Amino acid sequence: MEPQVIQEHIVEIVSDSGEGAQKCGQTFGNIGAKLGNGVWTVEIIPAEIQPPARTPSGASGIRIRLGSTKVTNVGNEGDLVVAFNEQVLYSRIANGAFKEGTIVLLDNRWASDPSTEIQKMYADAVVEFRQHGLVVHELSIHEACLKVVKDPRKGKNMFVLGMLCRIYNRDQDMGRNEIALTFKGKAEKIISSNQELFDAGYKFAADELSEYFFDIPPQEKSDDRPMVVTNGNTAIGLGVMASGMELVSMYPITPATSASHYLADVFPACGGFVHQAEDEIAAIAFAIGSSYAGKTACTITSGPGMALKTESIGLAVMAEIPLVIVNVQRGGPSTGLPTKIEQGDLLSTLYGEPGDAPKIILAAATIPECFSLVVLARQLAESFRTPVVVLTDANLATGVQPWDRPDLNRDMLAPPLDQSEWDKSVPAYDWDDKTGLSQRPIPGMPNGEYVLTGLSHTKFSKVSYEAEDNQKSTAHRSRKLATLQSTLTPPKIHGESSGDLLVIGWGSTIGAIEEAVDDLRKKGEKISTIHLRFLSPLEPGLGEIFSNFKKVMTIEVNYSDDPDAPMITPENRRYAQLASILRIQTLVDVDCWSVVYGHPLQPAIIEEVLQQRLTKVKSDNSAEEE
Amino acid sequence: MFGIKADWSLDIQERYFTIDDYEGNEARWCDGCGDHAVLATAHRILRDAQLPPEKSVFISGIGCSSRMPHYMATYGLHGTHGRALPLACGVKSRRPELDVWVATGDGDCFSIGAGHWIHAVRYNMDMTILIFDNQIYGLTKKQTSPTSPIDLKTNTHPEGSFLDALNPLTVTLGITNASFVAQVIDWNPPLLYETLKAAHEHKGTSFVRIIQRCPVFVDGITKELQNDSSKLLLLKHHDGIPVAAGLERLFPESREHDPSDMTTALDIARDETTKGIIPVGLLYKNEDIPCYSDLSALGHDITDEDKIAATNKALDAFAI
Ligand SMILES: Cc1ncc(C[n+]2csc(CCOP(=O)(O)OP(=O)(O)O)c2C)c(N)n1
Numbered sequence: 024m025e026p027q028v029i030q031e032h033i034v035e036i037v038s039d040s041g042e043g044a045q046k047c048g049q050t051f052g053n054i055g056a057k058l059g060n061g062v063w064t065v066e067i068i069p070a071e072i073q074p075p076a077r078t079p080s081g082a083s084g085i086r087i088r089l090g091s092t093k094v095t096n097v098g099n100e101g102d103l104v105v106a107f108n109e110q111v112l113y114s115r116i117a118n119g120a121f122k123e124g125t126i127v128l129l130d131n132r133w134a135s136d137p138s139t140e141i142q143k144m145y146a147d148a149v150v151e152f153r154q155h156g157l158v159v160h161e162l163s164i165h166e167a168c169l170k171v172v173k174d175p176r177k178g179k180n181m182f183v184l185g186m187l188c189r190i191y192n193r194d195q196d197m198g199r200n201e202i203a204l205t206f207k208g209k210a211e212k213i214i215s216s217n218q219e220l221f222d223a224g225y226k227f228a229a230d231e232l233s234e235y236f237f238d239i240p241p242q243e244k245s246d247d248r249p250m251v252v253t254n255g256n257t258a259i260g261l262g263v264m265a266s267g268m269e270l271v272s273m274y275p276i277t278p279a280t281s282a283s284h285y286l287a288d289v290f291p292a293c294g295g296f297v298h299q300a301e302d303e304i305a306a307i308a309f310a311i312g313s314s315y316a317g318k319t320a321c322t323i324t325s326g327p328g329m330a331l332k333t334e335s336i337g338l339a340v341m342a343e344i345p346l347v348i349v350n351v352q353r354g355g356p357s358t359g360l361p362t363k364i365e366q367g368d369l370l371s372t373l374y375g376e377p378g379d380a381p382k383i384i385l386a387a388a389t390i391p392e393c394f395s396l397v398v399l400a401r402q403l404a405e406s407f408r409t410p411v412v413v414l415t416d417a418n419l420a421t422g423v424q425p426w427d428r429p430d431l432n433r434d435m436l437a438p439p440l441d442q443s444e445w446d447k448s449v450p451a452y453d454w455d456d457k458t459g460l461s462q463r464p465i466p467g468m469p470n471g472e473y474v475l476t477g478l479s480h481t482k483f484s485k486v487s488y489e490a491e492d493n494q495k496s497t498a499h500r501s502r503k504l505a506t507l508q509s510t511l512t513p514p515k516i517h518g519e520s521s522g523d524l525l526v527i528g529w530g531s532t533i534g535a536i537e538e539a540v541d542d543l544r545k546k547g548e549k550i551s552t553i554h555l556r557f558l559s560p561l562e563p564g565l566g567e568i569f570s571n572f573k574k575v576m577t578i579e580v581n582y583s584d585d586p587d588a589p590m591i592t593p594e595n596r597r598y599a600q601l602a603s604i605l606r607i608q609t610l611v612d613v614d615c616w617s618v619v620y621g622h623p624l625q626p627a628i629i630e631e632v633l634q635q636r637l638t639k640v641k642s643d644n645s646a647e648e649e
Numbered sequence: 650m651f652g653i654k655a656d657w658s659l660d661i662q663e664r665y666f667t668i669d670d671y672e673g674n675e676a677r678w679c680d681g682c683g684d685h686a687v688l689a690t691a692h693r694i695l696r697d698a699q700l701p702p703e704k705s706v707f708i709s710g711i712g713c714s715s716r717m718p719h720y721m722a723t724y725g726l727h728g729t730h731g732r733a734l735p736l737a738c739g740v741k742s743r744r745p746e747l748d749v750w751v752a753t754g755d756g757d758c759f760s761i762g763a764g765h766w767i768h769a770v771r772y773n774m775d776m777t778i779l780i781f782d783n784q785i786y787g788l789t790k791k792q793t794s795p796t797s798p799i800d801l802k803t804n805t806h807p808e809g810s811f812l813d814a815l816n817p818l819t820v821t822l823g824i825t826n827a828s829f830v831a832q833v834i835d836w837n838p839p840l841l842y843e844t845l846k847a848a849h850e851h852k853g854t855s856f857v858r859i860i861q862r863c864p865v866f867v868d869g870i871t872k873e874l875q876n877d878s879s880k881l882l883l884l885k886h887h888d889g890i891p892v893a894a895g896l897e898r899l900f901p902e903s904r905e906h907d908p909s910d911m912t913t914a915l916d917i918a919r920d921e922t923t924k925g926i927i928p929v930g931l932l933y934k935n936e937d938i939p940c941y942s943d944l945s946a947l948g949h950d951i952t953d954e955d956k957i958a959a960t961n962k963a964l965d966a967f968a969i
């Protein structure tokens with residue numbers, strides 16, 4: 024029988040925590056990527072390490088979107104889901120993960136559970152799911168695994184991988200090889216037992232689910248550039264290595280830590296070192312010490328850690344120390360939503376320090392940008408003698424995607440440590456009056472001796488509380504941002520350069536926003552979008568771009584007041600974070616739509632919001648014309 | 650200027666340094682402040698060691714004492730309150746050849762920076778930590794510090810402080826990897842010199858608590874010790890701080906103490922302090938403890954080619 028050719032599918036694997044659904048999904052995603060599919064994966068993470076089994080809140084797993092074209096976001100409702108128990112599906116249904124017709128492959132072991140209570144829960148759920156329109160197949164997955172291994176809790180995931188590979192017509196040998204790679208370094212017995220489970224799953228799907236046999240052809244590639252497939256945190260680690268930085272100083276915090284885990288493994292081969300400090304304050308202070316000594320360092324963290332680093336970021340700004348700070352954002356404030364997605368740290372990054380603390384802020388929109396922005400950040404930090412913050416988020420951190428393998432070169436690397444003699448007549452902060460830029464002496468340079476201080480200082484780095492000195496040095500530090508902006512180009516407009524509505528985004532929402540906008544454009548709407556990577560300074564030309572649209576709005580994953588909510592008036596409405604900055608900077612009445620659900624934005628939801636705004640813009644407009 | 654000169658180190662061999670070469674801005678501490686004595690001693694140690702000024706870095710937090718880097722003509726890093734130690738560890742981490750000193754106050758080190766104190770001692774990087782312990786917050790004008798004696802009247806405890814003083818010696822000796830722990834008074838220049846010199850020569854983190862005069866806010870505390878030297882207990886040993894015979898006579902109370910004996914060091918630190926006696930000299934020294942900087946600096950001289958090759962190898966693992 025020939026498989027049915029489809030353009031894309033969204034697959035989910037959901038289980039209790041610890042059952043290996045994520046490993047199964049990642050391996051399945053890797054196989055897709057290697058076959059040339061567009062791929063995007065997102066982990067479904069419970070907030071606790073060991074949530075109770077068989078509970079909706081314990082749902083742990085992964086979503087994989089596979090396509091014949093480039094895939095840039097998680098997509099909308101799933102097409103097929105494998106569930107290890109029925110309870111975990113409830114939370115996915117509540118999250119709007121499925122639609123009528125979604126295929127559910129459910130392990131039926133609970134139907135014959137010794138507990139009659141569990142039997143009933145299971146039976147009730149199946150009825151309920153069918154009422155929701157889900158196409159439920161009750162399958163004896165557990166029982167089939169028992170024929171291969173004693174404890175299917177360990178290994179069921181590879182059985183499911185086998186099922187999925189058969190359903191999506193993936194080569195069986197390729198799957199077996201991928202398992203060998205996934206378990207690289209483990210005992211031969213472990214690899215072969217997992218391959219056996221995989222084969223059993225493959226056969227099981229062929230026998231029991233022959234009606235589901237799909238093929239998602241590979242993307243047509245315009246060139247044959249080599250590609251790599253990684254998540255965003257690994258890309259950050261690779262960026263650190265490619266940038267020539269030698270030190271990452273960190274304190275563990277979700278969802279940032281895996282970047283440091285990765286580096287701890289591979290960094291020493293580049294001569295680098297991961298320092299696990301006693302807290303985030305020590306982590307950044309340690310990095311500042313290294314940067315001051317001429318080895319520009321990086322510290323990687325998330326929101327609560329960023330809050331602790333604030334005072335030291337102020338020191339780096341004041342004393343003009345190059346430094347790379349990566350903030351893999353999560354939900355805040357306080358401990359917030361540790362594993363969830365939010366773009367909530369833009370304003371605190373921009374304004375968190377006391378006084379005026381201008382710094383460069385970049386935001387990665389895609390996984391390859393997690394790599395390239397770290398490389399750029401090191402270069403900017405040194406050229407502009409300033410800390411540079413790279414914002415990413417939990418969506419990029421764990422999302423897996425194929426991307427063009429970067430061409431490494433020497434220009435990406437930090438220059439060698441300069442120990443030549445400093446010209447004694449040149450002050451430690453030889454500020455150029457026009458640009459604010461200056462070069463810095465590095466310990467070890469004869470005649471360059473100076474005392475770096477976080478106190479207000481003169482160009483000789485002498486402490487000074489004089490009015491003019493403070494005014495002048497503060498102006499010079501600020502001027503550097505204007506200088507950087509003068510070198511930037513306006514953002515590219517996705518769509519026409521004029522129309523009814525311009526949507527502005529930043530960070531990991533690019534794929535979902537562009538997909539929604541493209542859909543609306545196909546329907547004839549006059550809508551375009553721009554996506555910002557530079558948030559401080561902002562990319563130039565925004566006012567000009569905005570002026571060609573009837574309405575401008577941002578889509579963000581952070582909090583803003585709903586204008587129709589109780590008590591909210593135009594005077595007290597709190598706007599989303601980028602919208603706030605754009606309003607200040609452009610004096611345009613930039614609107615926004617943002618939510619803090621904690622999950623990645625789905626294109627369909629964005630499209631619905633934009634459609635409503637477009638309708639409103641057009642009706643406001645025709646009212647005006649009347 | 651920006652470009653690598655191959656022979657810069659050769660020049661240095663021929664240079665001869667005088668005290669002037671280490672003196673920075675004029676010190677702005679109060680008259681009679683013990684910090685002046687520590688500063689002068691540091692100048693002398695660097696001069697006697699003939700260390701090129703560009704090779705030393707003085708790192709501090711915030712406080713009166715943390716102004717010290719400004720009064721040196723070496724490199725300096727005057728950081729934020731409490732963070733001198735992680736800043737210093739960072740400097741040393743990838744530049745192990747730099748000569749690193751830390752100047753920190755009792756509030757800076759034992760209060761806001763207490764977490765870093767424990768961990769820096771445990772890292773045992775090669776650096777010299779000078780704790781200027783005046784038992785008071787000087788810069789912010791007379792608030793209680795962790796080492797203020799109980800009942801001391803301060804601006805935050807006008808009826809007298811509530812708690813017994815923290816004992817920095819027992820704490821430091823109790824930290825895994827403590828490798829050099831000494832205590833000294835600022836008003837005995839030869840002893841201060843010998844103590845800081847031994848600390849500077851030790852490979853590893855040298856922790857020196859300097860009992861420091863603050864005539865403006867807590868004159869009484871050190872006056873008492875100056876007037877009655879029987880409150881001081883000199884620790885003597887051939888492996889300890891060298892003490893000339895003339896100097897020894899100034900200390901009516903002294904005892905032999907082998908600095909390799911941790912048990913006795915802890916006993917002295919606890920029991921004498923409880924009796925109100927200040928032990929001076931070397932409590933503990935162990936040269937066999939590994940330095941974290943030997944690990945953290947690994948690969949700091951790797952070539953660009955090797956870096957690129959290693960990164961490419963890392964990318965290979967994800968190639969499709
Ligand atoms: C984060 C922060 N908190 C508080 C202060 C205010 N402050 C500056 S120095 C200091 C205490 C200094 O006491 P100590 O460390 O004993 O140094 P001394 O002045 O006695 O030499 C305080 C509380 C500050 N600068 N930063």
Ligand SMILES: [Mg+2]
Nearest residue numbers: 754755785786
């Ligand atoms: Mg003090």
